[in-house]
Amino acid sequence: MPTSMLMPSLSPTMEEGVLAKWLVKEGDFVKPGTMLCSVETDKTTVDYESLDEGFLRKIIVPGGSPAKVNQLIAVLTDEKDEDITAYLEKALKKSQDMVASKSGAKAAPAPVAVSNGSGPSSASYAPARAATVAAPEPVAHGGASDGRVKASPLARKMAEDAGIALQGLAGSGPNGRVIRRDIENYKPEPKATPGAGKTGAAKADGPVQRPLFGSLAPIAPTVDTPINMMRKTIGKRLLESTQGTPTFYVTMKVAMAAVNTLRAQLNRSPGYKISVNDIITKATAFALREFPSVNSSYHGDFIRQNANIDICVAVSIDGGLITPIVRDADQKGLGLISTEIKQLVSKAKAGKLAPDEYQGGTFTISNLGMYGVDEFTAIINPPQAAILAVGGIQQECYLQDGVAKERDVMKLTLTSDHRVIDGALAAQFLAGLKSLLENPMWLML
Amino acid sequence: MPMIEMREALNQALKEEMTRDEKVFILGEEVAEFNGAYKVTKGLLDHFGPKRVIDTPISESGFTGLAVGAAMMGLRPVVEFMSFNFSLVAIDQIISNAAKMYYMSGGLYNIPMVMRGPNGAGPRVSSQHSHNMESVYAHFPGLHVMAPSTPADAKGMLKAAIRCNDPVIFLENELAYNLKEEVPEGDYIIPIGKGDIKRQGTDVTIIAWSRMMSLAKTAAEELAKEGLNVELLDPRTLKPLDMPLIAESVKKTNRVVVVEEGHYFSSLGAQVAESIYTDLFDYLDSPIARVCQSENPMPYAANLEAATLPSVEKIIRAAKQVTYRN
Known part of the structure; x- marks a missing residue:
């Protein structure tokens, strides 16, 4: 055939x-x-x-x-x-x-x-990348001839929050501007693709989705989904990594009071919304400058210590994950890093990353803090020599001069390839990163 | 609560503050013997005597400068401009001395001084006597600018202005002096920088101050008949602006109309819109509409004067525009 x-x-x-x-x-x-x-x-x-x-x-x-x-x-x-x-x-x-x-x-x-x-x-x-586009998405395709969608800032934000693609939406405002009521009245196009019905139905109720638990949640049918290129690639690379890399894990606890204060101060500046992750990215890049051997990759017969500090940030997307790259993160200010990450994430979610935005990279950060994770270990993204797993910020009680006090802490876990990084180096790197996060004003230096 | 006119509410504030603090005194043209051009200072000469209620010659630059000096020496002058149009004669004293003295003296001299009087267009006083000065005075660092829209606000705000240790431009309105509403008795303060929601609504926020709030109220009632639920926000203090209150309202309604009596170009309303665009961009569902005085000197002819000024109809049109109703 x-x-x-x-x-x-x-x-x-x-x-x-x-x-x-x-x-x-x-x-x-x-x-x-x-x-x-x-x-x-x-x-x-x-x-x-x-x-x-x-x-x-x-x-x-x-x-x-x-x-x-x-x-x-x-x-x-x-x-x-x-x-x-x-x-x-x-x-x-x-x-x-x-x-x-x-x-x-x-x-x-x-x-x-x-x-x-x-x-x-x-x-x-x-x-691999296009696979995300093929995933069922309640997208109304239309003919915006120049590709620019006119939308009110509010409609844009509502659409983003609700996962509705603006592209092709018919706007009812002047010059076809998409406005609040267009998002509120939005009904996803029914699609025959398996799984689309479920997503579509949930979104048709309104732009804001609330998870349903227990008996309220619909019973999901058994669905066989063919393995797409992205899942294949994820499977192949990470299996290679787990089976072929002698890894070890080092965890360190970081006090977050200073980061919280700095973040609050920075975010008073209009236009910026610096996240904890942005600060971690910047601090990691700084720490890699101090410990360049962690910023290495393993190539079988040689170890390359990379000149550039290109940090991959793991992003969960429909049907898988991808790690877009903040290039030369050590040389960029927090504002730029924050803006770039936001752009990369939204491009990643829309399946619009260009290959040079996700290929390469010298070190990876994976952050599951926002899901309430205490700590976890991540799998190295070969040929990189290490990956940093970031847990959530938790409150804990600790003793200071015999007095119980409360503080915010976060746990960082570094997975290292022992062929490149030894235990002491991993510990020193984490300690360096910890002191940067506990004294984030150093990032200004 | 007794129903009293705006002029009476202002008079109560002056009388109560002068009673409370003997450093407070009033000076200006016809404030004493004539009881004030608009009767705001009525009875104060009889009550407090000629040392504290002072008739000045027609010399704005002179008596404003004199007040700056008195404030430097620890008194708390209240300067009445018969009209804010005449403050233009004293503008160097206001901007270069009153507003800057604290800075220029390295913090040695506060200027606890209020400059008050009617602002904006009166009925048919033509192009030289219809100026709206809020945008000019709000432009310069060192001055607070306040503009009440109701008698109750006027009383609490004037008391706050008199107690402020820095110079305050306090803008009244000739056409609003006989506005009559319930005013609480006795001492109360409406702090500088605190706006007020004059009407709760969900569909569009109309921001207006001084006499424009009365027009906006009528517009809101008209629009309610058509099913549009208007929120009316009076910033009351124009500098500093109550951005938290504005943010709360804009986040709710997502659409904004700014109404001001002054001209369109380079104005306080433009500043309000800019602050919203900067801080609240993601909450806007339409471009902000502004209703202002048109770009021409105020005509004497009544019909042309009406065409030049903001009106209820213009506000209604703007509210429909931002809510995509037409």
Whole structure:
């Protein structure tokens, strides 16, 4: 049975790519993981990996030629010399339609190579990031021709809080401005995708969702979700990390009074909303400057101590997680770090990160504090040598000169790759970070 | 509570404060023998005598400077401008001396001084006698600016102004002197910097002060008939602004109309709007609308004067605009 392979969308701005080079020939047998071709996008060159098994029956777009996103580039078959004449005619027509609709509607769903098979075995060619777009989301797609959505600041905030995409919403204000009532009256488009019904129904009740517990919560049906590229990548990389890395964990408790005070002072400045996480990011970058060997990566036959301090911040997104990067975090002020993180998070949630915004990075911070977690251990993101797991701020009783007092504390846990970092270094690094957080004015130096 | 006019409420405040503190005295044109051009100082000469209620020559620059000097020496002068239009003659004393003395003297001299009188357009007094001075005086650091809209507010606010250790510009309104409302008896203070919600509402906040609040009240009643629930916010003190109160209201209604009698350009209303845009951007569902005096000198002709000034109809139109009703 033939399977179409389409030009993938590898960045949010990509409309066309150049199929730089085929890495397999017509007639070759390919299986999941085989590199098929390299694609040059407006940002980078990416190798396109097969997720299906079969024979590369026909190459439609030869190496060196441009192709629009969703354009048919090749056909895969189960049999080596299967007749695809009839299939090809239909597939070409279908791909033309998809190309046309892609250029018409900006927020088209993830460009996915269409497989004729059905069921979980027919994996689709969604690149890791685009997979989030394919996830069920109550998005009303429309034709904002210049891509700029006019919305009142309130409507923008309400939409963000409720997880409603402004793109394509019909605004009832002047010049199509989306205003409060448009968000309040918003009804998600019904979708056939599994899972969409549940999310959609919950959101249709109003923009603010409250979790339902116990018997009030609807009984969720059993759902088999095919493993998408993002889950595959998460699984593969983290399994590699846990199985192949001699890790150890060091935990330290930090008194948070000074950070709380500083944050309150900073946030009195209009326009800024500095979070604890922003301050931790900045302090971590400072501590890495002091202990550059922690800012290293393990490459099998050598250890690279990185010159740049590029901090990955783990962000939970629909269907998985991603770690966008604050580059040169040690050289940036808190205001800039805060703004960048906010932008990266909202881009991540919208599935709009460009590869250079999440690839690379020299150290990772994972913060589950906002979920009320005391402490946890994180898995190293290879080839990085360490990852910092941040717990929530808790109140505790402690003794000072024999008198019981109350204070806010937070626990930091560093997971280290022992091939790069030894116990004493991990402890020194954490102690350095602790003293920065307990004396955050040092961050001004 | 007795129903009294604005002029009487102001008179009570002056009398009570002069009784409470003998350092308080009044000076200005016709404040004594004539009982004040608008009768705000009625009976005070008889009660307190000519040392504390002083008729001055027509010399605003002179008696304002004299008051600054008296304040430096520890007295608490209340200067009456027959009209704030005439304060322009004394503006150097007000801005360069009264407002700056505390700073220039390195903190040696406070200026506990009130400058009060009618502000804004009277009926058909034309282009030289209709100025709204709040935007000018609020511009300069060193001055508090207050403008009551009701008799009860006027009394409590004037008492706060007289007790303030820094110079206060206290703006009354000729057309509001006979506004009659219930006023609490005896001593009470409405602190500087404290605004008031004059009407609770949910759909749009109309911010207005002085006589404009009366227009806004009428507009709110009209709009209520059409199902629009207006919140009326009177900042009362124009500098410093009660931003916490404004924030509370804007977070509730998400739409704002600012009404002021003065001109549109470079005005206090523009400052109110700017503060809201800066602090409360995410809470706005529409651009702020402003209702102001049009950009022309005040005409003498009654119909043109009405066209120049804000009106109930203009406020209604603005409220509908920000709530997307038209």
